[in-house]
Amino acid sequence: xxxxxxxxxxxxxxxxxxxxxxxxxxxxxxxxxxxxxxxxxxxxxxxxxxxxxxxxxxxxxxxxxxxxxxxxxxxxxxxxxxxxxxxxxxxxxxxxxxxxxxxxxxxxxxxxxxxxxxxx
Amino acid sequence: xxxxxxxxxxxxxxxxxxxxxxxxxxxxxxxxxxxxxxxxxxxxxxxxxxxxxxxxxxxxxxxxxxxxxxxxxxxxxxxxxxxxxxxxxxxxxxxxxxxxxxxxxxxxxxxxxxxxxxxxxxxxxxxxxxxxxxxxxxxxxxxxxxxxxxxxxxxxxxxxxxxxxxxxxxxxxxxxxxxxxxxxxxxxxxxxxxxxxxxxxxxxxxxxxxxxxxxxxxxxxxxxxxxxxxxxxxxxxxxxxxxxxxxxxxxxxxxxxxxxxxxxxxxxxxxxxxxxxxxxxxxxxxxxxxxxxxxxxxxxxxxxxxxxxxxxxxxxxxxxxxxxxxxxxxxxxxxxxxxxxxxxxxxxxxxxxxxxxxxxxxxxxxxxxxxxxxxxxxxxxxxxxxxxxxxxxxxxxxxxxxxxxxxxxxxxxxxxxxxxxxxxxxxxxxxxxxxxxxxxxxxxxxxxxxxxxxxxxxxxxxx
Numbered sequence: 001x002x003x004x005x006x007x008x009x010x011x012x013x014x015x016x017x018x019x020x021x022x023x024x025x026x027x028x029x030x031x032x033x034x035x036x037x038x039x040x041x042x043x044x045x046x047x048x049x050x051x052x053x054x055x056x057x058x059x060x061x062x063x064x065x066x067x068x069x070x071x072x073x074x075x076x077x078x079x080x081x082x083x084x085x086x087x088x089x090x091x092x093x094x095x096x097x098x099x100x101x102x103x104x105x106x107x108x109x110x111x112x113x114x115x116x117x118x119x120x
Numbered sequence: 121x122x123x124x125x126x127x128x129x130x131x132x133x134x135x136x137x138x139x140x141x142x143x144x145x146x147x148x149x150x151x152x153x154x155x156x157x158x159x160x161x162x163x164x165x166x167x168x169x170x171x172x173x174x175x176x177x178x179x180x181x182x183x184x185x186x187x188x189x190x191x192x193x194x195x196x197x198x199x200x201x202x203x204x205x206x207x208x209x210x211x212x213x214x215x216x217x218x219x220x221x222x223x224x225x226x227x228x229x230x231x232x233x234x235x236x237x238x239x240x241x242x243x244x245x246x247x248x249x250x251x252x253x254x255x256x257x258x259x260x261x262x263x264x265x266x267x268x269x270x271x272x273x274x275x276x277x278x279x280x281x282x283x284x285x286x287x288x289x290x291x292x293x294x295x296x297x298x299x300x301x302x303x304x305x306x307x308x309x310x311x312x313x314x315x316x317x318x319x320x321x322x323x324x325x326x327x328x329x330x331x332x333x334x335x336x337x338x339x340x341x342x343x344x345x346x347x348x349x350x351x352x353x354x355x356x357x358x359x360x361x362x363x364x365x366x367x368x369x370x371x372x373x374x375x376x377x378x379x380x381x382x383x384x385x386x387x388x389x390x391x392x393x394x395x396x397x398x399x400x401x402x403x404x405x406x407x408x409x410x411x412x413x414x415x416x417x418x419x420x421x422x423x424x425x426x427x428x429x430x431x432x433x434x435x436x437x438x439x440x441x442x443x444x445x446x447x448x449x450x451x452x453x454x455x456x457x458x459x460x461x462x463x464x465x466x467x468x469x470x471x472x473x474x475x476x477x478x479x480x481x482x483x484x485x486x487x488x489x490x491x492x493x494x495x496x497x498x499x500x501x502x503x504x505x506x507x508x509x510x511x512x513x514x515x516x517x518x519x520x521x522x523x524x525x526x527x528x529x530x531x532x533x534x535x536x537x538x539x540x541x542x543x544x545x546x547x548x549x550x551x552x553x554x555x556x557x558x559x560x561x562x563x564x565x566x567x568x569x570x571x572x573x574x575x576x577x578x579x580x581x582x583x
Contacts, residue, residue, distance in 0.1 A: 080521075080522050080525035080526060080530075081522075083521050083522075083525055084518045084521045084522050084525075085518075087441075087517065087518075087521045088514050088517050088518045088521065091437060091438070091441055091517070092514060094437075095432075095433055095437045098437075099401070099429060099432070099433075102398075102401055102402055102405060103405050105402070105405075106402065106405040106406040106409045107409055109406065109409070109410075110409050110410060
C-alpha cells in the first residue's frame with residue numbers, strides 16, 4: 001500500500017473510531033483512536049483526523065458526562081426538573097456529536113479536511 | 121422536463137401544500153386547546169381538531185408521494201406515464217373524497233357521520249388515524265390500486281432502475297398494508313394488533329422505502345454522483361429498514377395484552393431501527409461530499425440533507441429513546457411519544473416531499489431552479505420550520521419527562537389531568553413553536569410567487 005493510501009485508510013479509520021466511541025464502543029473506540037494517533041506523522045491527513053477524533057470525543061465527554069453530572073449534583077437525583085434537563089440536553093447534544101462525527105467520517109473518505117459549508 | 125406527463129405531479133403538489141397548510145392550522149388550534157380548554161368550543165371540539173390534524177397529515181403526504189412518483193417514474197423508466205388521464209381522474213377522486221371527509225368531520229357529529237356513511241354494513245370507523253368513513257377507505261383503496269397500476273405499468277414497460285423498483289415496492293406495500301384497515305375484530309387486543317399493521321408498517325416499513333428512493337433520486341440529480349454508488353447505498357438502506365422495521369412492530373405490542381415475548385422481540389428489533397436512518401444520513405453526507413457539480417438549486421440540496429439529518433434525529437434518535445420495553449413501560453402514550461411522532465413525521469416524510477417539490481417545481485414551471493430571491497426565502501423557510509420543529513420536539517420531550525416523573529415514576533403519582541395542568545407552561549411554549557412553524561410555512565408558500573434575479577449557472581451544473 002502506498003503511503004498516500006495508507007494515510008487515507010488511517011484517516012477514515014480514525015473518523016470511524018471517533019464515531020464508534022460516541023455510539024456503540026465507548027472507551028474502547030477512544031483507546032484504539034489513541035493507538036492509531038501514535039502511528040501517524042505530523043502534518044498528514046491521518047494525523048489531522050486522528051487529532052480531530054480525539055478532540056471531538058474529549059469535548060463530548062465534557063459536554064455529556066461532566067455537564068450531565070453537574071446537573072445531577074446541582075438538581076439532585078430525585079427532582080423532576082433535573083430529569084427534564086438531563087434527558088432533553090443529553091439526547092440532543094449526544095445526537096449533535098454523532099451527526100458531527102458522521103459528517104467528519106464522510107469528509108475523511110474524500111481525503112480532504114473538514115469543511116462545513118455546502119459551497120465547493 | 122424530459123417527459124410531458126411528469127407535469128401531472130404539479131396538481132398533486134399544489135393539493136398537498138394546501139392540505140399541509142390546513143394540517144398546521146388545526147395543529148395550532150389544538151395546541152391552543154391544550155391550554156385554553158374551551159377554545160373554539162363547541163364549533164371545533166378537541167377530538168375533531170385532532171382527527172383533522174392527523175388525517176390531513178396522512179392525506180397530504182399521500183398526495184405528495186403520488187406527485188413525487190408521477191414526476192420521478194417517467195424519467196427513471198425513460199418513457200411517458202402509462203396513463204396520464206387515469207392519474208388526473210384519480211387526483212380529482214382523491215381530492216373530492218378527502219375534502220368531503222374532512223368537511224364531514226367538521227360539520228357532522230362523528231356518530232352521525234358513521235350512520236350517514238353506513239358504517240354498520242362494514243364497521244371500520246372509530247380508530248385513531250383510521251377514522252375515515254368506510255366509503256372513504258374504499259375510495260382510498262381504489263385510488264391506491266389505480267396509482268400502483270399506473271406506476272407499475274410505466275415501470276414494467278420502461279427502464280427498471282433500483283430507484284423505481286424500490287419506489288414501486290414501497291407503493292405496493294402502502295396499498296397492501298392499508299387493507300388491514302378493513303379488519304376490525306371485536307377483541308380489542310386483536311384490533312390494536314392489526315391496527316399497527318397499517319400504522320407501523322406504513323411509517324416504519326414501506327414508507328421508508330418510498331422515502332429512500334425519493335431521496336436517492338434527488339441526490340443523483342443535484343450531485344451528479346454515479347447511479348451505481350447511490351444504488352448500492354439504497355440496497356443496504358432498504359434491507360436494514362425491512363429487517364429492523366417489520367419485527368420492530370413489536371414495540372407497539374408491549375402493553376396491549378399480547379404475549380411477553382414481544383417485549384424481547386420489539387426491544388431488540390426496534391433498537392436496530394435507527395440504523396437505516398443513520399445510513400441515510402451517512403449516504404446523503406457522503407454523496408454531497410463526493411458531488412461532481414454544484415447544482416443551481418441550492419434549496420433542494422439543503423432540503424435533501426435536512427431530510428436525512430432530521431429523519432435520523434426524529435425517527436432514529438427520538439424513537440430509540442423510548443423503544444426499549446423497560447423504558448417504554450414508563451413513557452408509552454406520554455408527550456415523549458408526541459415529541460418523537462412530530463419530529464419523525466417532519467424529518468422523514470414532510471421533508472422528503474418538500475425536497476421533491478423543491479427540486480421538481482421550478483422544472484415544471486419551465487426553469488432549472490427558482491430565482492435567487494425565491495431560493496433565499498425558501499432557505500429561510502427551511503430554517504424557520506426546521507428550528508421550530510426542533511424547539512417543539514425539545515419542549516414536548518421536556519413535558520414528557522415531567523409527565524412520566526409526576527404521573528408514573530413518583531412515589532405519589534398524580535392523576536392525568538392534574539399532571540396536564542402542571543405541564544401548562546410547556547404547552548404554551550409548544551404553541552409558540554407551532555406559530556413559528558406556521559410562519560415558516562407561509563414564507564415557504566410565498567417563495568413560489570417571489571420575483572427576482574434568475575440564477576446563473578453553467579450547463580455542466582445540470583443533469
